[in-house]
Amino acid sequence: MKLGWYLARLRNMSPGEVLHRLVENRKRIESRGRHEGWERFSDGPLPSALLGLKATFLATPASHPPTTAAAQSIMDGRFAALGLEWPQRVHADLFPAALWRLSPDTGSAWPAGAYCFDINYRQTAGVGDIKYAWEFNRLQFLQPLAAQVALTGGTAELGVIERAIDSWYAANPPFRGIGWASGIEVGLRAISLLLVVSLCGELLSQPTLTRIGAILRASAFWLHRFPSDFSSANNHLMAELAGRYLIAVALDDKAAAAQVQVDVEREVMLQILPDGVGAEQTPTYAAFTAEMALLCALVAQNAGTPFASEVAERLGLFADFIFWISGPDGTVPAIGDDDEGRVISLCQPEPDYPVSVAVAIRGFLGQSAPTAAPPTLRNGLFAAPTALDQVTSGVRTFPVGGYSVWRGKHTGRQVGAVLDHGPLGYLSIAAHGHADALSLRLTIDGKPVLVDPGTYRYQGGGAWRDWFRSSQAHNTMTVANASQSLAAGAFNWSHKAQTRLDGSTDSPWRVTASHDGYQRRFGVRHQRTTAMTEQGMSILDRLSGATSPLDCVLTFQLAPDLLGQIDGNTVAVSRGGKPVFRLVLPTDAIQIIRGGGPTEGGWVSSRFGHKDPADRIVWSGEVDTNGVTTNIEFDRRRVAR
Known part of the structure; x- marks a missing residue:
């Protein structure tokens, strides 16, 4: 059972983690039959509302x-998520x-009533990608229903909420089924139920509140017994701690709330780096972590036990980072x-999700923001920013997280450039990072032009999962068609590249x-210097330590709405027939690939589960x-020639 996964993980486990895994496995064995079912969790207080949430939502008409x-x-x-629609009911x-067991990507179902730790959800053959079934089991579709009840007192919506909770309760007793197989799912489901109680709990029937209380107590027990730790202590751990903290507050367990609050504060400081970048090296996962922390901080503040000031400051730094790398469209x-x-x-x-969280943070901190809050439920639960300030522009380096940013006007064009010189990811397995060291992202006139390929799929992605994480798919250089970091499973790496910022200047902007x-395999270090020039930008790629030339590939992934046309050593890039920029490469050994196979690229995944054909410019030499x-010319006079 899961032997291959454990062998791959074992290579990145410390002795302490190995011991932790053994103890965890023993606890799982002990819980079989002993902790299953609702009986031990049925008695206890009914959950109370988290203070302040409903009043703020009702006072925010834009979110209604x-x-x-x-x-x-x-x-x-209707329900849709992760690029798929569930069958309409x-x-x-x-x-x-x-x-609750449906896998809509295949139409199959996960086993009913199985002991949760017996379900090999990493094996997708014949069933589907577990993420889809988990997404529905998070019960987040109850949140807009509860908010609508708060607005109108609607009995129809209230009845649907009660039917959903009754059905879930009957089909998913503790420790049985996929809903109990992962701590992050347990934590997020508990948060959904607490938001329901906070928005319309006074109208729920006594039996429904009793069932919610039992689910929350079983969840708190599960989360305390099986915490994500060591190499798994990323956003999963934050979801588990946020669930435990909010459950403790709602059940008036002050001692537990105080203890877990310390743990939440610790994880904020670990998972958001001192310069505001998310430690997992993905803005959306950082926003996910920040949103959990923000909700806990708001609840703590309303309960009279505010978080440490350092936590608020760290969340503010995260919002600052997001505003620096975001485009005018909020993405x-x-x-x-x-x-x-x-x-x-x-x-x-919600394509502007990280910005939505950043705006909510600024509102919580009583600060201004460079953009207005998107009209969502999230921004209806937090205070609005105090005012709108100027759009972020200039030069900024995030030295710990590893990003250098240039934003402003150049050659009459509005330009945004982000160079990645950060680590692969967080903790020993860097689960959610991509092999994108020294990758360049570029926007011109507010629209993406050089982009990351995205994610596409997780467990069900197969060879595509490897491609979308590889260096070959990103705007960087590869040696001998080899990725900088080597994947070892869907969320693991056997070799991890280490990055370094060698130097930078602000005026003119120049980053090395x-x-x-490639040091161990080819004896060389890839160094990239990116600089603003009179016509646009230049990119110098060199191999430090090379004793002879090596075969290399430069990749530039265009946004899906752009087309490239080769003319000698130049690629003219256009959108809808209008020129956007020119890419001048070292020689004319150029290909453009659009919609190739899982080792060729030519795809951009704008949403989970979707991929769209897009021109991938490849230079070999x-x-x-x-x-x-390589020169990028966005001077309008040169682009049009």
């Missing part, structure tokens, strides 16, 4: 229309027991993994950084210590 629309979609039996049978580069995880949700696509991903130079 999208909430009403989302609630109506749920009432109509009739109102009379919205929550059949089998729905951020698709750096690292993005599984569209949310804490407060309308169960609708390097990584050692020899590189040595002298290096090769």
Whole structure:
């Protein structure tokens, strides 16, 4: 059972983690039959509302229309997530027991009533990607329904909430089924139920509140007994701690709340780095972590036990980072993994999610923001920023997280550039990082032009999962068609490149950084210097330590709405027939690949589960210590020629 996964993980485990895993396995064996079922969790206090949330939502009218629309979609039996739509259900049978086990990507179902730790959810063959079934079991679709009840007192929505909770309770006793197989799912489901109680709990029936109380007590027990630790102590641990903290507050367990609050504060300081960058090297996962911390901080403040000031400061730094890398449309580069995880949700696509969280942070801190809050349930639960300030521009380096940013006007164009010189990811397995060292992301006139390929899929991704994480898929240079870091499973790496910022200047902007991903295999270090020039930008790639030239590939992934046209050693890039920029490469050994196979690229995943064909510009040639130079011209006079 899961032997291959454990062998791959074992290579990155410390002796302490090995011992932890053995103890955890013993606890799982002991819980079989002993902790299953509702009986031991049925007695206890009913949960109370988390203070202040409902009042703030009711006082934020901009968040009401999208909430009403989302609630109506749920009432109509519709649910979509991760790029798929669930089969529409009739109102009379919205929550059949089998729905909680459904894998909509295949139409198959996960086993009913199985002991949760016997379910090998990493093996997708014949069933589907476990993420889809888990997404529905998070019960986040109850949030817009509860908010609509808060607005109108609607008995129809209230009835659907009670039917959903009754159905889930009957089909998912503790420790049985996929809903109990992972701590992050247990934690997020508990948060959804607490938001329901906070928004409309006074209207729920006594039996429903009793069932919610039992689910919360079973969840707190599970989360305390099986914490994510060591190499797993990333956003999963934050979700578990946030669930435990909010449960303790709602059940008036002051001692537990005080203890877990310390743990939440610790994880904020670990998972958001001192310069505000998320330690997992993905803005969306950092926003996910920050949203959990922010909700806990708001609840703590309203309860009269505020978080340490250092935590608020760290959240503020995260918001600052997001505003620096975001575009005018509110989106951020698709750096690292993005599984569209949310804490407060309308169960609708939310491409500006990190910015939405950053705006909520500024509101919580009583500060201004460079953009208005998107009209979502999340921003209806937090105070609005005090005012709108100027859009972020200039030069900024995030030395710990590893990003250098240039934003402003150049050659009459509005330009945003982000150079990645950060670590692969967080902790020993760097689960959600991509092999994208020295990758360049570029926007011109507010629209993405050089982009990350995205995520596409997790467990069900197969060879595509490896491709979208590889160096070959990113805007960087590879040696001998080899990735800088080597994947060992869907969330693990056998070799991890280490990066370094070698030097930078602000005026003119010039950044030099390097990584050692090819040192062991080829005896060289890839160094990249990116600088602003009179016509645009220049990129110098060289191989430090090379004794002879090596075969290399430069990749530039275009946004899906752009097309490239080769003319000698130049690629003219256009959008809708209008020129956007020119890419001048070292020689004319250029290919453009669009929609190839899982070892060729030519795809961009704008949403989980989706991939769209997009031009991937590939230059092949020899590189040595002298290096090769690529010029990006966005001077309108040169672009149009």
